[in-house]
Each structure stands twice: as C-alpha cells, then as structure tokens.
Amino acid sequence: MKLYAEERGAGEPLLLLTGLGYAIWSWQRQLPEWSREFRCIAVENRGSGRTPKPPGPYSIEELADDAAEALDGRRAHVAGFSMGGYIAQTLAVRRPELVDKLVLVCTATGGPGVVSTPAETAAAWQANAGRTPQEFARATMPLSFRPGWTDEHPEEFEQLLADRLEYPTPSECWRAQYDACLDWTARVTPVERIHAPTLVVHGDADRIVPYENGVELARRISGSRFEAVPGGGHLLFIEDAPRFNAMVTSFLTG
Numbered sequence: 001m002k003l004y005a006e007e008r009g010a011g012e013p014l015l016l017l018t019g020l021g022y023a024i025w026s027w028q029r030q031l032p033e034w035s036r037e038f039r040c041i042a043v044e045n046r047g048s049g050r051t052p053k054p055p056g057p058y059s060i061e062e063l064a065d066d067a068a069e070a071l072d073g074r075r076a077h078v079a080g081f082s083m084g085g086y087i088a089q090t091l092a093v094r095r096p097e098l099v100d101k102l103v104l105v106c107t108a109t110g111g112p113g114v115v116s117t118p119a120e121t122a123a124a125w126q127a128n129a130g131r132t133p134q135e136f137a138r139a140t141m142p143l144s145f146r147p148g149w150t151d152e153h154p155e156e157f158e159q160l161l162a163d164r165l166e167y168p169t170p171s172e173c174w175r176a177q178y179d180a181c182l183d184w185t186a187r188v189t190p191v192e193r194i195h196a197p198t199l200v201v202h203g204d205a206d207r208i209v210p211y212e213n214g215v216e217l218a219r220r221i222s223g224s225r226f227e228a229v230p231g232g233g234h235l236l237f238i239e240d241a242p243r244f245n246a247m248v249t250s251f252l253t254g
Contacts, residue, residue, distance in 0.1 A: 001062075001069070002051075002052075002070075003044060003051045003067070003070050004024075004043065004049055004050035005044075006042050007039060007041050008031055008042075009036060009037070009038055011038045012076070012077060012252075013071070013074050013075070013077065014040050014078075014252070015071060015076045015077070015078045015079070016030070016031075016040060016041065016079055016080075017043065017045070017067060017079065017080035017081075017085075018043075019080075019081050020083040020174070021169040021173075021174045021177060022048065022164070022169075023044045023164070024042045026164075026235070028163065029237065030237060030241065034248075038077070041070060044167075045063055045084075046062070046063060047170075047173030048167075050167055053170055055172065056179065058176045059180050060083075060086045061094070062180075063083075063086075064090035064094060064095075068091060068094075068095050073098075074098070075097065076098065076100060077100045077101045077102070078091060078098075078100075078101075079102075079103035079248065080105065081106050081234075081237065082234065083107075083180075085104040085106070086185070088104060089109060089191055092194045092196055093189060096193075096195065100196065101197045103198075103199045103201070103248055103251065104199070104201070105201045105202075105237060106201070106206050106208070106234050106235075106236065107213070107217065108185060108214070109189055109191050109213070110184055110186060110188055111189070114216075115212045115213050116210075117210075118208075120143070120207070121140075121143050121207050124139060124140050129171065129175070130171070133168035133171060134168065136171065136174075137161060137164055137168070141157075141160075141161060142157070143207045143208065144233060145157075145233040145238075145239060146205040146232060146236075146239060147207075149233060149239055191217070192220055192221070197223070197224075198218075198221045198223070198224035198225070199248065199251045200225070201214070201227045201236070201248075202214025202227075203230075203232020203233050203236040204228060204229070204231065207233065209234060211228075214226065229243075
C-alpha cells in the first residue's frame with residue numbers, strides 16, 4: 001500500500017514510524033531539528049492519518065512491507081516508537097538491506113517474555129472502545145504520558161489532542177492495528193538476527209509498553225545500546241524532546 005509520507009531535509013535518509021493510531025503529528029518536536037541533519041521520511045501507517053483506511057485485519061508484516069515500499073529501495077536509518085518499533089524490527093529482520101541504524105523507542109519484542117500493557121490502560125481502552133475517535137482520544141491519551149504530565153502542561157496537551165484529531169483514526173482501523181500488535185507480540189520475532197547498530201530507548205514510567213520490555217529487547221539484540229529515561233512516559237520524546245533529540249542525533253551521527 002502507498003503510504004502518505006512527508007519528506008523534509010537533506011542528508012542520510014531517516015524513516016520515521018509511528019505508534020498505534022498515531023500519525024506524523026507525533027514527530028512534531030523532532031522533525032524541525034532532525035531535518036537539519038537527515039532526509040526525514042515520515043509516514044502514516046495504513047489505517048491512520050492521510051493513508052488509506054482499508055478494513056482489517058492488518059498484520060505487522062504488512063505494515064513493514066508498506067514501510068519498505070515507502071523507502072523505494074533506499075537504505076535508511078529507521079526510528080519507530082511503540083507499534084512503529086514492531087514495524088521497524090520486522091523491517092530489520094525481513095529487509096536488512098534497507099536498514100542502516102535502528103532506533104527503537106518505548107517498544108517491545110514478541111514471545112512469552114513480553115510484559116503486557118498495564119491493566120489500568122487496557123481497561124481504559126476497553127471502556128472507551130465504542131466511543132467516537134474524539135472521545136476515545138481524550139479519555140485515553142493522558143495514559144501515554146508520565147503520571148501528572150497532562151496536569152502540568154494542560155495547554156500543550158490540548159494542542160497535541162487537536163493535532164491528533166485533525167485526521168482521526170477510525171475505531172475499526174484502531175482495532176485492526178491493535179489486533180495486529182497483539183498477534184505480533186504473541187509470536188517470537190527473531191530479533192537476534194538484527195545486526196544493524198541499534199539504540200533502544202525506554203522510560204521507566206511508561207504506562208503503555210512497560211519498561212521491562214525495553215530492557216529485554218536490548219538484551220536480545222546483540223551489541224545494542226540501551227538508554228533508560230527516568231520518569232519518562234510512553235511519549236517521552238514529546239515530554240523531553242531536547243534530551244531525546246540529542247540522544248538520537250548523537251547515535252545516528254556517531
């Protein structure tokens with residue numbers, strides 16, 4: 001499937017992959033800076049943003065094939081958060097010739113060792129599953145930040161919510177992506193076959209993908225570098241963009 005994509009900047013290509021139900025807006029605090037160093041290729045997954053929204057089921061493998069098509073044969077650094085990290089891992093395993101360096105943010109790998117989404121978050125998703133995208137986002141998006149962040153930054157949160165809802169993900173597409181995530185994390189992905197230099201970043205206050213998953217992911221990818229972010233939530237790259245941006249830029253240019 002042809003994904004909606006925006007390309008900015010010059011330099012080595014950097015493919016940016018978003019999480020469940022998210023779109024290019026989620027990289028708004030990275031693109032201005034990273035596009036000074038790289039040719040950023042930000043894409044929106046099938047079912048999200050301005051990309052077509054076919055009915056499910058979807059699979060992470062399909063989403064990885066979509067991402068590969070967006071590269072059009074170009075070798076690139078690849079960064080993905082959450083579900084975007086699943087896609088990035090799959091791309092690195094299936095199409096290693098396309099992946100230079102890999103950045104995996106607040107994500108997990110599959111298999112029996114995966115630590116599930118916390119019960120509080122899963123219950124909130126379930127309780128709001130039948131509501132409109134607007135109602136669902138307002139009720140559940142605060143859980144993507146560290147506890148207290150939305151109370152400390154109410155105006156920023158409202159703007160981020162508005163950005164998310166400019167091109168809302170229909171509930172059936174959110175569910176198709178979610179089911180793809182559940183299917184993928186239930187299976188063992190041979191991430192030991194990833195030889196690309198890899199940076200794994202995870203916050204210890206992540207209420208979507210628990211911190212232990214990042215530790216395990218880094219353990220399974222030989223030679224990877226793990227960066228813990230104390231107090232960081234699932235969207236730590238929004239909470240503290242300057243620190244995150246510098247960390248990733250240093251890794252990709254080093």
